[in-house]
Amino acid sequence: MSDRYVALGLARVRTPWFSDVSRWATSGQLAMDFVKTVSASEVRARLESGRPFSALLIDGGLPGVDRDLLELAREHGCAPIVVVDGSVRDWSTIGAADTLPTDFGRTELEAVLSEHATPIGRADDLPGQVESAGEHEGGFRARVVAVTGPGGTGRSVVAMAIAQGAATDPAHADTVVLADLALHADQAMLHDARDVIPGVLELVESHRSGAPSPEEVRALTFDIVTRRYRLLLGLRRHRDWTALRPRALRSALDGLRRSFTLVVADVDDDLEGESATGSADVEDRNLLARTATGAADVVVVVGNPGTKGAHSLLRVVRDCIASGVSPDRIVPVVNRAPRSRTARAEIGRTISELLAASNPGQPVLSPVFLPERKQLDDVLRDGVTLPDALVAPVSHAVRARLEAVDDRTPVLHADEPVLVEAGSLGAWDEEVAG
Known part of the structure; x- marks a missing residue:
């Protein structure tokens, strides 16, 4: 036949x-x-x-x-x-x-x-995967910095500081975008945005049925004049994540990368997917965070000082590594850090030792320390530039990591095949093997 x-x-x-x-x-x-x-x-x-x-x-x-x-x-x-x-x-x-x-x-x-199309014949001669449209499209793509961390750590403000610091570089003049990709999106409130449309939903929807030009993508963002970057508003309600589709979201992120020179993404710390939980709904809910961290050149993990703060920061770092983020792409940040050098050294040593114990052979950079700023609420209320003491340390660390990390190195996702080196899984015990 x-x-x-x-x-x-x-x-x-x-x-x-x-x-x-x-x-x-x-x-x-x-x-x-x-x-x-x-x-x-x-x-x-x-x-x-x-x-x-x-x-x-x-x-x-x-x-x-x-x-x-x-x-x-x-x-x-x-x-x-x-x-x-x-x-x-x-x-x-x-x-x-x-x-x-x-x-x-x-x-x-x-x-x-x-x-x-490929005709269907014998079972051993089935059609292979058709190359996705745009899968290997050339052209410029911006670097991506994902900023994550537990709630209450000042993650969103740190993302603002990174965007502001990058925007001062002439190479990124008016081409930095801060994308609010959190489920509980706070950037609209922090920037006193009077409009809630357009936002990430409109960006994703535009990529579901087309390929918007860079000018059309930029038109969906807001110009933050005082800090010299642009803002993509996030979800208007937590439940709006149900309207997002994986391929359209990936295409939307790629559209941002074609339209700007640097994308700073404010994302949640929950990266669990179907492979870890057995639930496709959990993976869909965490789609924003998983997509951003998977595409990121650098992932900034923000935490607080103290026992609980260090514990939460370490948890997020481990989750990032488990989701496929290379340890050398992670920049830990301790926000509201004590001014004492001795206390900072103790925090840094504790984080390094605990990470080395749980992830041997996967060193992570020493944390960046950001001081407490008592007048920060006034700065946010007035919409003026963030203080240099908050912007400079984290911006310099991110810039150095972007320069050090080769952007051609592929980021491996947890659900992709992993090459197993010979002997890395140990050997059979002779008595057990018989």
């Missing part, structure tokens, strides 16, 4: 081309099995069922056709082909392998399938 195409189909009710394709497949005029679906949810379920598909024929006028659906098809070796009615929308930028007009004929469909 010769190989045949197996295609999924989704279209609006009584769409002529949908009936034509079904007739061609049923009558044998087209060497293809055509599987009709009634919703985007069914398409996702069939793609994830394990059965291989050659192509996805989908009506471009449906509301559920977005980047996440098309790239999901690509990830499963299924070429997404969008049927459009003269729309000028650039479907290739969001993952479509090709497009067809609504009045296409059998010959046109065969030509597109021959170019982009």
Whole structure:
């Protein structure tokens, strides 16, 4: 039996081309099995069922056709082909392998399938993964600094300080963006933002169905004139994380990196995913933090002094390492640190010793100490520049780490395969092995 195409189909009710394709497949005029679906949810379920598909024929006028659906098809070796009615929308930028007009004929469909789809044959000759659109796009990409830490440590203010310090560099003049990617977004309050729209939701939504230009991305941010950086507002409500989709969010972050020279992301400290918890919902909830830290060149972990502060800071550092962040990319910061050099040395020694004990062979930099600023609330209320005593130490540390870390070094995620060196797993005990 010769190989045949197996295609999924989704279209609006009584769409002529949908009936034509079904007739061609049923009558044998087209060497293809055509599987009709009634919703985007069914398409996702069939793609994830394990059965291989050659192509996805989908009506471009449906509301559920977005980047996440098309790239999901690509990830499963299924070429997404969008049927459009003269729309000028650039479907290739969001993952479509090709497009067809609504009045296409059998010959046109065969030509597109021959170019982009793989026939389904024996079980040992299944279609491989189709390269994601834009996966290897060239061009400039900004460096990313993710700032995280437990609640109450001043993480958001430290992120502001890093953005302000970077913006003073002529190389980053008016091209630094502070992105609020926390579930409980506080940057709007800290900057006294009078508007709550646009924000991260609008940025992600714009990348679900297109590829905005750098000018369009910058238009979704606010200019913080006194500190010389731009601000991307965060979620308006905690529950809004349910509207985010992984591929659209990754594309949105890439859009920021194409539009600015430095992205400073204020993120939560919860990085747990499905592999650790068994819950896909937990991974989706933590999508903002996991995406930002996974793409970050440097991760700044903010903590407080004292026993509880050191314990919480160490927990977040370990979580970052467990999620795939290389230890040499982590910059610990102790906020509201005591002025005594002896006390600071003791804190630094304690953190280093505890990290060495729990993560041997994975040294982390010594912490940066930021002093307590009693007039900080007044500074935030007035919207003036942050004091240099707060900005300079952490900015210099981040700049030095960015220069030291090779941005070509891939960041390994916890859910990716890990190369195991020979002998690293130990050896069998002879008595146990028999």
